[in-house]
Amino acid sequence: MRETWRWFGPPDPITLAEVRQTGAKGIVSALHHLPSGTAWTAAEVAERKAVIEAAGLTWDVIESIPMSEPIKTRSGPWRAHIDAWIDSLRAVAEAGGPRVICYNFMPVLDWTRTALREPLPEGGTAMRFDIVDFAAFDIHLLKRAGAEADYAPDVVAEATRRAADMDEARAQALAANITAGLPGSTESWTLEDVRACLATYDGIDAEALRAHLVDFLREVVPVAEELGLRLCCHPDDPPFPILGLPRIMSTLDDYRAVLDAVPSDANGATFCTGSLGVRADFDPAAFVAALGPRIHFVHLRNTARDAGATGLRVSFQESAHLDGDTDMVTTIRALMAEEARRRAAGRADAEIPMRPDHGHDLLDDIARRGQPGYPLVGRLRGLAELRGVMAAVGHGAS
Template sequence: MRQTWRWFGPADLASIDDIVQAGAEGVVTALHHVPNGVVWSAEEIGKRQQQIRQRKDGTPSGIAWDVIESLPVSEDIKKQKGAWREHIANYQQSLRHVAAAGLRTVCYNFMPVLDWTRTDLRYQVAHGGTCMRFDINDFAVFEIHILKRSGAAESFAPEVVAEAARRFAGMDDAAQQQLSRNVTMGLPGSTESMTLDDVRAHLAEYQGISPDLLRQHFVDFLSEVVPVAEEVGVRLCCHPDDPPFPLLGLPRIMSTAADYRHILDAVDSPANGMTFCSGSLGARPDNDLPAMMQEFGPKVHFLHLRNVRRESDAISGSFYEDEHLAGSTDMVPLIAAILTEEARRKREGREDAEIPMRPDHGQDILDDLGRRAQPGYPTIGRLKGLAELRGVMTALGHREFGLGL
């Protein structure tokens, strides 16, 4: 695996110097300041590449921009409303520009409205550090009592509805506002922040869009952009839903092996692939991660390795971001499946035999606790996770004691 590090640009508390010292081989970033649906210009792409190539003192960093995360798909495209055709044309042009700059891997998602959802961004774990958490009861508080979505109570088990009512009764205005901010935080670095009215407006726009219809919109989008990606040599890879189950009455279409099978078969191309996120997929107890890696391995273009601790066996259940080797997913057989896929690619002579990976998320520990970085992206917590993952990779790949890959 090629070890990379997510960076949110010059404002990120983790600098290029920090990334070099962490031992990362490349950077994962995006043009977060460019609004969704707008063309990424060659000038802006080049400017970001140059920022990555230099340390603070102006000397070469020795690392480069490896993976785009993400080139966002606009809400208009997902709904096929408004300026969606223009946005697809702009997406195609952006792909041409990133390819001309030498970038080959583009991560994105097709989640409606929110790119990820958590109810607590600073949940304290047993050792005193903090992490992100999704609590199904708190989410029910938000959806039923704060957002007041029509029919929301029918989306939850009776015991969750009862617990949500009890919790809401004990919440003051400040607690309600904090929960709302947490839920609507979305993707770190996103250009779109949402008020409750924004969320309500977006939900109204999705009325009448079933999972099957959203899935067809996704296939329509891929049918337009994948041929361009093929032409210019770019690999597109869709990130799974996070969490991988329905929320807010919205359709979710990238949560299971069956979901990926449908999309990858519908537009069958080496340019149409998967971002394998062990944390998102691992939040569902019915997802067999090593088996999914084995099935979709040839089309896995990017890896997010993180772990969550599921707090129940429910499909729509609570979970929190655990240490990389300590959560509900056994990371060792998953990494073994990844290394096996890389060995197969090497035998085939594929130029993408080494799959880019980043240590995704992490717990805030030590100095992270005072740094208040992007939720889920602490410097030391991710460094610890990368070191742990690197150890498993080294042991499994060792020529004497490992898999002999």
């Protein structure tokens, strides 16, 4: 697999010179300063590409061209926003930008955590999703109507106790963590913003939201085909419903439904083991076996469900890359077998771009306090571990 690194552009406290020292060859980036619904220009794409290439790296993947709420709900200026998305694809192609474009279709909130820097026993910090803290936010801070029905009675009771014990600073910090927004984005949410946005999903269930995604793809995929681009949808994170909203990209069956509805090589999957792996029924090898030819981008990270956690909605923590609930050796073996099949078939995209996703804040990361989940040392540790597994699997295959 081709080793890449997510870089949030010039404001990123991790420089491209530092990225080169990790050994990664490619960059995953986007024009994060442009809000959703805004068309990218070829000039801006070319400028970002030139900056990356001047550092001796290549821009391999766009993550992401933002997906606006009007596109997801098919309301308000949704038509203009889809046109802007298509114009952005054309700008990327005109500027000779990346051929792989990752996006997600999560309603209202993107990836969601209740703690962005939870202390670890051995030192350092990790991101965490605590179902009780999230219920306390949902029921007592956001005050969403009917929220209690989404949680087990013991979770509701403990959430009520925690909410009663929270001071104003703790409540504000929890709300800020949950509404942090898409990594690298200039957008964030207040509680009033979240309430207003939730209201726009009244009457939109999973079937309707999936139909909106399929309708969107039926418009943009032919353009991507024409331009030689490959789109790949990121899974829901966490992969279960939150805030009463539907989730439609949480399982292999979800991906099958969307990819079968628009059967094109330009309509593919971002295989994120950390997001999908929160579910106890996730089988990474089965996912690759089923959808391997249409996996265009890979996020390798790991999560660990809390001991004794049962049911769909669970607490979990970002783990070290080889230590969580997903068998990373089996996952990498399956992906490298898919690459071998592609090479045998003569595919130009036989090498799948991957990046070490998330990581613990370790050593110098703690003082640097960069984008939560995207430290330098923590991701370097993850990349080194994954690189070792790939070397071992590759050696065995030879």
